[in-house]
Amino acid sequence: MDKKYQKKYWKNNLKYLAILLSIWFLVSFVFGILLVDELNTIRIGGFKLGFWFAQQGSIYVFVVLIFVYIKLMNKLDDKYNLEK
Amino acid sequence: MDIQTWTWVLVGITFTLYIGIAIWTRASSTGEFYVAGKGVHPIANGLATAADWMSAASFISMAGLISFSGYDGSVYLMGWTGGYVLLALLLAPYLRKFGKFTVPDFIGDRYYSNVARVVAVVCALIVSFTYVAGQMRGVGLVFSRFLEVDINTGVLIGMFIVLFYAVLGGMKGITYTQVAQYCVLIFAFMVPAIFISIQMTGNPIPQLGFGSSSDGIYLLDKLDGLHRELGFHEYTSGTKSKIDVFFITAALMVGTAGLPHVIVRFFTVKKVSDARKSAGWALLFIAILYTTAPAIAVFARTNMIETVSNKKYTELPDWFSNWETTGLISFDDKNNDGLVQYVADESVNELTIDKDIMVLANPEIAHLPNWVIALVAAGGLAAALSTAAGLLLVISSSVSHDIIKKIVNPKISDKGELVAARLSAVVAVIIAGWFGINPPDFVAATVALAFGLAAASFFPAIVLGIFYKRMNKEGAITGMVVGMFFMLYYMMRFKFDWFGGGTKDDWWFGVSPEGFGTFAMLINFGVSLIIASFTPKPPKEVQEIVDNIRIPSDAGDAQMH
Numbered sequence: 001m002d003k004k005y006q007k008k009y010w011k012n013n014l015k016y017l018a019i020l021l022s023i024w025f026l027v028s029f030v031f032g033i034l035l036v037d038e039l040n041t042i043r044i045g046g047f048k049l050g051f052w053f054a055q056q057g058s059i060y061v062f063v064v065l066i067f068v069y070i071k072l073m074n075k076l077d078d079k080y081n082l083e084k
Numbered sequence: 085m086d087i088q089t090w091t092w093v094l095v096g097i098t099f100t101l102y103i104g105i106a107i108w109t110r111a112s113s114t115g116e117f118y119v120a121g122k123g124v125h126p127i128a129n130g131l132a133t134a135a136d137w138m139s140a141a142s143f144i145s146m147a148g149l150i151s152f153s154g155y156d157g158s159v160y161l162m163g164w165t166g167g168y169v170l171l172a173l174l175l176a177p178y179l180r181k182f183g184k185f186t187v188p189d190f191i192g193d194r195y196y197s198n199v200a201r202v203v204a205v206v207c208a209l210i211v212s213f214t215y216v217a218g219q220m221r222g223v224g225l226v227f228s229r230f231l232e233v234d235i236n237t238g239v240l241i242g243m244f245i246v247l248f249y250a251v252l253g254g255m256k257g258i259t260y261t262q263v264a265q266y267c268v269l270i271f272a273f274m275v276p277a278i279f280i281s282i283q284m285t286g287n288p289i290p291q292l293g294f295g296s297s298s299d300g301i302y303l304l305d306k307l308d309g310l311h312r313e314l315g316f317h318e319y320t321s322g323t324k325s326k327i328d329v330f331f332i333t334a335a336l337m338v339g340t341a342g343l344p345h346v347i348v349r350f351f352t353v354k355k356v357s358d359a360r361k362s363a364g365w366a367l368l369f370i371a372i373l374y375t376t377a378p379a380i381a382v383f384a385r386t387n388m389i390e391t392v393s394n395k396k397y398t399e400l401p402d403w404f405s406n407w408e409t410t411g412l413i414s415f416d417d418k419n420n421d422g423l424v425q426y427v428a429d430e431s432v433n434e435l436t437i438d439k440d441i442m443v444l445a446n447p448e449i450a451h452l453p454n455w456v457i458a459l460v461a462a463g464g465l466a467a468a469l470s471t472a473a474g475l476l477l478v479i480s481s482s483v484s485h486d487i488i489k490k491i492v493n494p495k496i497s498d499k500g501e502l503v504a505a506r507l508s509a510v511v512a513v514i515i516a517g518w519f520g521i522n523p524p525d526f527v528a529a530t531v532a533l534a535f536g537l538a539a540a541s542f543f544p545a546i547v548l549g550i551f552y553k554r555m556n557k558e559g560a561i562t563g564m565v566v567g568m569f570f571m572l573y574y575m576m577r578f579k580f581d582w583f584g585g586g587t588k589d590d591w592w593f594g595v596s597p598e599g600f601g602t603f604a605m606l607i608n609f610g611v612s613l614i615i616a617s618f619t620p621k622p623p624k625e626v627q628e629i630v631d632n633i634r635i636p637s638d639a640g641d642a643q644m645h
Contacts (some may be wrong), residue, residue: 010634017173024169028162033330036155040271046295046302051320054158055150055378056291059165059371066172066364073177073360082636 009080016072021067028058091230092460098268098462099245100273102469106249106257114501117254118185118481120352124259129358130365132262133349135269135466136474137164137340137366138333138373139215140222143269148442150381154311154319157381159329163336164376165367170341170543172363176350178550180359181633184477187344187542188486194549195557198491203564205486207343207541212475212482213515214534215345219472220520223465229410229444230461236521242469243517250473250480251509255352258473265466270372272463276447276456277376280383283450290379307386314393315428317387324596331599339535339601345474349479374377384442386565387449392424392435400424403448410440413445416436426472472516480509533575535600540567544608552613553630559616567608574600 031039032054039050047056085093097450111117124132142164150157182190182389188208192201220239227238249257281293285303294303307319317323324332340346343475349366350359392400397415414436415424426435444464445459484505496504541564548555548563576582578590578597588596595603621627 004636005632011632019174021169024166028166029330030331032158032162033333035327037321038464039127046297048304048320051304052295054155055161056375058162059375062165062169063364063368063371065169066170066367067345069173070357070360070364074357078634079359080635084125 005080007078009082012076013073016069016076020069024065025082026066027053027061085454087454088231090143090455091620094455094458094462095231095465098264099407101264101314102245102249106253107261109253109257109260111252111254112503114185114485114505116256116349117502117505118485119348120254120256120259122183122352123354124352124362124632125355126358126361127365128259128263129349129353129362130338130369131266132259132352133346133366134263134369135266135470136258136349137370137454137471138266138269138344138467139471140219140225140464140468142220142373142377143245143273144225144440144443144464147377147380147384148439151385151442152204152376152439153323154317155322156329157378158322159324159336160330161374164340165335165370166333167340167397168363168367168370170337171346171350172367174345174358174550175341175548176359176363177356177636178633179546180349180350180353181356181636182629183351185348185485186481187347187546188482189490190549191542191545191560194629195560196543196627197557197561200545200557201486201490201566203561204542204545205482207537207568208478208482208486211343211534211538212345212478213519215470216475216479216512216516217519217523220516220584221466221476221523222468223472225356226444226461226464226468227396230458239517240574242472242520243463243513246469246472246476247510247513250476250513252507254505255348255477256476257321258470258614259352261473265470266369268466269463269470270369271590272459272466273373273443274376275459276450276452277380277383279452279456280387280446280450281379283385284386290383291375294379294382303386307382307389310386310393311391314389314426317428319382327594327597328596331595331602332439335599335601335605336434336535336541338539338605340538342538342546343534344482344538344542345471345478347542348478349474352590374574380443380446384446384449388437388442389426389602391449393426394423396422397424401449401513403445407441407445408568409503412441423431426621430493476509476512476516479512480505483508483512533571533579535576535598536571537568537603537604539601540604540608544605544612548609548612550633552616554616554621555612556616556619556622558619559612559614562615563608563612566611567604570607571600571604573602598605619623 036050036054040048042049115121184190188201191204192198206494220242224235224238225240227233228235230489249261252488277290278288281290282288285296285298287293287296297303310321322329328494353359353362372475416434418434424435425432427433444460447460484501488504489501504593545560545564578586
C-alpha cells in the first residue's frame, strides 16, 4: 500500500477514534460521575437521570459505540480497498 | 424434585456437555492450543469472550456488591464494560493484525527486547494467578452450598473438569466450552431476574422493572425511603468522593482492556475486521448481564429488607436458617426482643449478611421454583470454570511460549512446545487449586491489584506501541517498571499496612488503592514519553511493524475508488 494512502487511512481512523472516545467519556465520566448530582434532578419514570446513566445508559451507549465503529471501519476499509 | 436433586441433574448435564465439547475439539498443534488456529467465528468469539470475562465475581458477587453500595457500585458497571470500548478501538484490531500468540509476544517484538518480554511475562503471571485463585474458590463455594459437599472436594472436582478440557483442548477446546458456558450462565442469571421483576413490578424486563413502580410508589424511591428509615445512606446517591469514583472507574476500564486473558481472545479470529466485530458482540453479551445486575441488586435489597427488618426471628422463612448454617448470614439478638433489627448503626444492628448471598439466595427469597434455584448453581459454576480456563491458558502459554520457546530454548519443536504447554497447564491448575483450598487472606485485595497492574503496565505499553511510532524500548520498559512499582507500593502501603501504612487521610489526592491504577497508568505514560524523547529511535524494522499493524491488510491494492 502506498505510504500516502496509508497515512490518510490512519488519519481517518484517528478522527473516528477521537469522536467515539469523546462520547465514551461523556456518557460515563461526565454524565455518570461528574454531573451526576445535576442530572439526578431530572427524572425519567422511576429513574434519576444521573443514576440511570451510571448504571444503565452508559453501558447501552458503549455497545452502540463499538457497533458504529465496526460500521465506520468496514466502510473505510472498503474505500481503501483493504481486506476484501 | 428437591433442590439438591435438581442441582445434581443440572450440574451433571452441563459438565457432561463441557467434557463432550472438549473431546470433540482437541488441539493438535501449538497454533490450535494457543489461539484456536485463528479460525473462530466473531460471534462465537464474542460469546467465548463474554464467558471468559464474566467470572464467579461477576455472576455471584457483583449484584450483591451493588446491592450494598447503591450508586457507588456503578464503578463496577461502567468500569467493567467501558473497557471494551478501549479494547475494540485501541487494541484488538491492531494486536490481531500483529498476529502472534500472546501479549508478551507483542511487547517483546515491538520493543525489540527480551527484557521487555520478561517484564510482560511477569505481569501476565501475577495478574492471572491473582485472578484464578478467586475462581477456584467460587467453584468450591457453589459446591458446598448447593451440593453439600466439602468446599475442598468442590475445588478438586472443579480442578479436574478444567484440567480435562484446558489441557486437552487448549484454546480451541476452551473457546467452544466457553460458548456453551455463556449460554448456561446467562440463562441462569436471567431466569430468576425476570421472575422477580414480574413478581415485584409486573414488568418482565428487569432493566425497566427497577425503574417502575410497585404498590403505587417507584421502587427506587421506596428503597431510598427504607434506607433513610434504617439510617443507611440513600441508595441512589454515593458515599465515595467524586474523584475516587472517577479514578476507580478509569482504573477498572483501563485494567479490563489490559488483561491478557481478555486480549488474547482477539487473537483467535480470522481477520482484523473480525477482531472488531467480536469485541462488539462480546460487549453486547456482557451488557445483558451487566444491565440486569443493578436491577437484581435493587429487587434483592428491597425484598431482603422487607422480609427480615423488624420481623420475629422465629417466624423468618426457611431460606434464612438454610443460609445461617453456611455462615453467610448471621443474627445476634443484642437487645433480646426476638425481632431482627437491621440498621446502619453498628452498635444496634443485629444482622450480618455476606454480599454473595444476594444472587445465590435471591431465588429462594423470592420463592421461585426449585429448578430455578438449581440453575443458579449451574450458572455460577459455568462462570467460574470458563474464567479459570481462560486464565490457565494465559499462564501455560506464558511459560511454554514466552519463556521456553522465545527465551530458553528457541529450537524446541512444535510438538515439544505443545507438550510443554500441556504440562504447564497441569502445573498451573494444581497451583490454582492449592490457592482455592488454602485461600490467602489477601485475595480480595489482590483482585484490585490485578486491574491496577494491568492498567499500570500493559495498557500504556501496548497503546504507545501502536499509536506512537517513536516509542522505544528504553521508554516502554522504564514506564512499565515504574508504573508497576508505584502500583505495588501504594497497594502494599494502604492494603497491607507496609511502609508505614496509613489511613484514608493519607491517600494521594483522595484516591483509594482501587483507583490508583489510573494514577500509575498516567505515571507510566509520562515516564515512557520523557525517557523515549532522550533515547534513540526504534530501529527501522520496528517502525515498519508499526506501519504494518495500523492497516488491516496489505493484500488490497493501492488504488482508491
